[in-house]
Amino acid sequence: MCGRYALYGPTSRLHEQFDASIDELPEGFGPHYNAAPLQTLPVVRQRPNGERVVHLLRWGLVPSWSKDDSIAAKLINARAETLAEKPSFRAAYKARRCIIPACGFFEWKAAENGKQPYYIHPADGGLFGFAGLWERWAPADGMTTDTFSVITTAANDAIRPLHDRMPVILAPKDYSTWLARATEPEHLDSLISSPPVVPVALFPVSKAVGNVKNDSPDLIAPVD
Numbered sequence: 053m054c055g056r057y058a059l060y061g062p063t064s065r066l067h068e069q070f071d072a073s074i075d076e077l078p079e080g081f082g083p084h085y086n087a088a089p090l091q092t093l094p095v096v097r098q099r100p101n102g103e104r105v106v107h108l109l110r111w112g113l114v115p116s117w118s119k120d121d122s123i124a125a126k127l128i129n130a131r132a133e134t135l136a137e138k139p140s141f142r143a144a145y146k147a148r149r150c151i152i153p154a155c156g157f158f159e160w161k162a163a164e165n166g167k168q169p170y171y172i173h174p175a176d177g178g179l180f181g182f183a184g185l186w187e188r189w190a191p192a193d194g195m196t197t198d199t200f201s202v203i204t205t206a207a208n209d210a211i212r213p214l215h216d217r218m219p220v221i222l223a224p225k226d227y228s229t230w231l232a233r234a235t236e237p238e239h240l241d242s243l244i245s246s247p248p249v250v251p252v253a254l255f256p257v258s259k260a261v262g263n264v265k266n267d268s269p270d271l272i273a274p275v276d
Contacts, residue, residue, distance in 0.1 A: 057157035072104035098231035113201035114189040144185035152182040175251035183220040
């Protein structure tokens with residue numbers, strides 16, 4: 053699964069990598085060194101005219117038909133293998149796909165003295181673009197809330213020693229295909245079932261990342 057990630061730096065990085073409008077965000081997007089479920093975070097969506105825009109959505113998908121938002125904490129991730137079948141995800145998979153920018157993400161590896169967190173980031177220093185889904189929840193007696201979920205798949209050779217799952221990482225050349233509403237289901241399935249192998253770097257980090265109250269650059273610093 054993907055339960056924590058990092059996103060920090062100037063907003064210009066979002067425009068450079070995702071060709072997205074950043075007019076609706078502050079000058080800096082974060083920083084978030086320990087982005088966690090139920091937080092409001094930047095997500096790339098596409099308007100009908102093809103324009104990409106970065107909006108702030110809450111992490112933890114709430115289906116439009118849900119009676120309340122308590123389900124959000126259970127839907128922070130969506131398994132790629134069952135998107136088209138699960139009632140919580142299938143409508144969003146057809147029409148409401150998004151990209152979640154990340155500088156890196158965390159996974160925990162079992163060790164003798166407890167689970168050891170690792171930070172995984174692009175080897176070239178760029179940003180990951182996780183495949184995601186979004187939904188709009190509009191309760192009759194409350195405010196409309198847009199939420200998202202990170203799609204996960206079986207871990208590749210680099211991540212498997214840490215965990216058996218990982219986020220689906222999109223190649224920049226596939227961003228438009230993923231976001232376009234007109235993309236055929238078969239093409240979407242191929243993007244998430246056989247994602248590109250992105251070179252990554254990884255190293256152990258402080259166990260302090262396990263506490264959502266901690267959010268500082270120290271959390272992405274290597275430890276012995």
